[in-house]
Amino acid sequence: MADYSKFFDPLSLILDLDEKIQENEAVHDSSDHSSQPSTSQNKTSFPEIVISILQTDQTICQACHINKWKYKCPKCEFHSCSLLCSKLHKETYNCNGIRSKTTYIPMPEYGYKELMSDYVFLEDVSRAVDSAHPLIERAQFSHNKPVYEPGYYEYNDCKDFKGSFLEYFLRESEMVHAKVRRYQSPDEYPFTELKNLPKPIIPRLEYPPILKPNNINVNPKIMDFYVNQIVPSLCAMGDDKNYGSVATRDVTCLQAISQRIHYGKFVAEAKFRDPNNKSTYKEYIKSRDRKAIEELLTNKDVEAKLLKRLKRKALIYGQDITDDFKLDPEHTSKHLKIDVDLVVQMYEKFVIPLTKEVEVDYLLERPLDD
Numbered sequence: 001m002a003d004y005s006k007f008f009d010p011l012s013l014i015l016d017l018d019e020k021i022q023e024n025e026a027v028h029d030s031s032d033h034s035s036q037p038s039t040s041q042n043k044t045s046f047p048e049i050v051i052s053i054l055q056t057d058q059t060i061c062q063a064c065h066i067n068k069w070k071y072k073c074p075k076c077e078f079h080s081c082s083l084l085c086s087k088l089h090k091e092t093y094n095c096n097g098i099r100s101k102t103t104y105i106p107m108p109e110y111g112y113k114e115l116m117s118d119y120v121f122l123e124d125v126s127r128a129v130d131s132a133h134p135l136i137e138r139a140q141f142s143h144n145k146p147v148y149e150p151g152y153y154e155y156n157d158c159k160d161f162k163g164s165f166l167e168y169f170l171r172e173s174e175m176v177h178a179k180v181r182r183y184q185s186p187d188e189y190p191f192t193e194l195k196n197l198p199k200p201i202i203p204r205l206e207y208p209p210i211l212k213p214n215n216i217n218v219n220p221k222i223m224d225f226y227v228n229q230i231v232p233s234l235c236a237m238g239d240d241k242n243y244g245s246v247a248t249r250d251v252t253c254l255q256a257i258s259q260r261i262h263y264g265k266f267v268a269e270a271k272f273r274d275p276n277n278k279s280t281y282k283e284y285i286k287s288r289d290r291k292a293i294e295e296l297l298t299n300k301d302v303e304a305k306l307l308k309r310l311k312r313k314a315l316i317y318g319q320d321i322t323d324d325f326k327l328d329p330e331h332t333s334k335h336l337k338i339d340v341d342l343v344v345q346m347y348e349k350f351v352i353p354l355t356k357e358v359e360v361d362y363l364l365e366r367p368l369d370d
């Protein structure tokens with residue numbers, strides 16, 4: 001953040017100084033009538049006055065140092081009293097006044113508005129693209145069934161592991177990630193049970209405690225759907241022997257889908273905090289009415305928009321850029337590396353419903369008192 005201790009408008013400082021000096025002199029002049037003799041030693045010195053102005057109390061505008069502040073810059077928290085002072089701080093600190101989506105906000109100030117704004121931001125960057133994009137990469141390889149067959153390989157470094165090559169590779173990846181505290185982040189959930197993962201080797205990061213404590217983890221469902229439905233329908237039949245490449249892509253896909261779906265917890269928290277719906281949510285939660293909760297949090301318009309955007313993005317990112325490539329305005333499948341309709345269907349039939357399931361589960365576990 002900018003160092004405001006050095007910020008001042010010279011003109012206001014002079015005016016302010018003048019005022020302080022006059023006040024100071026008035027105090028000392030009037031003290032002539034008191035029992036305290038006025039001496040040059042007990043007058044406030046010039047540097048002291050400057051310091052006292054620069055260390056103004058927290059209620060004063062940080063631009064003019066005269067008026068009480070009224071506005072707090074959403075980006076850098078600069079306090080200003082007027083449009084003019086706000087403009088001045090923007091110019092001086094080259095601040096655009098737009099709240100950074102990644103800025104940490106202390107929990108008491110983190111309400112429905114911030115949660116929704118973060119959610120919309122994340123929705124943009126991660127909900128549609130990030131979880132669909134890796135699928136395009138995975139679709140470049142054949143199904144490669146052995147990757148998913150338990151016991152296909154024996155693992156010399158862990159003889160008693162009987163899972164598939166994908167599960168082995170996922171577990172190894174998650175062990176490394178656990179060491180660098182990936183699963184302490186409230187939007188990251190491992191597929192491997194936490195008790196089988198090593199402790200982080202670096203200290204815990206403090207995240208704003210937005211979510212209420214909960215144990216919801218739908219990764220077993222995601223794994224099942226991914227291996228048995230997504231991969232076989234998205235990839236060409238057969239075996240091209242690229243097992244390592246396939247496993248790396250699978251891990252990326254699974255993590256992206258998992259993050260997207262578990263993000264439902266944040267969405268649910270935001271929806272619950274919405275002052276317009278809070279009491280209705282509470283009522284449905286108290287009566288354990290899953291269906292009513294789901295209906296209340298469903299927004300069909302958002303779903304339709306999301307699917308439309310997903311299709312557009314998959315069409316664009318899924319284009320095969322060959323030498324004779326020309327952007328196909330009709331988006332015909334001639335240059336496509338992925339079955340776009342299948343991706344959309346997958347979201348419609350599985351990703352969105354499971355996100356909603358997470359939202360409902362979270363709300364049913366959430367304490368009602370705040």
Ligand SMILES: O=C(O)C(=O)C[C@]1(C(=O)O)C=C[C@@H](O)C=C1
Pocket residue numbers: 127267297298299300302303306351352353355356359
């Ligand atoms: O955006 C929301 O409001 C959500 O709850 C998330 C989501 C989704 O999975 O994308 C789920 C349910 C809503 O009907 C719309 C979208």
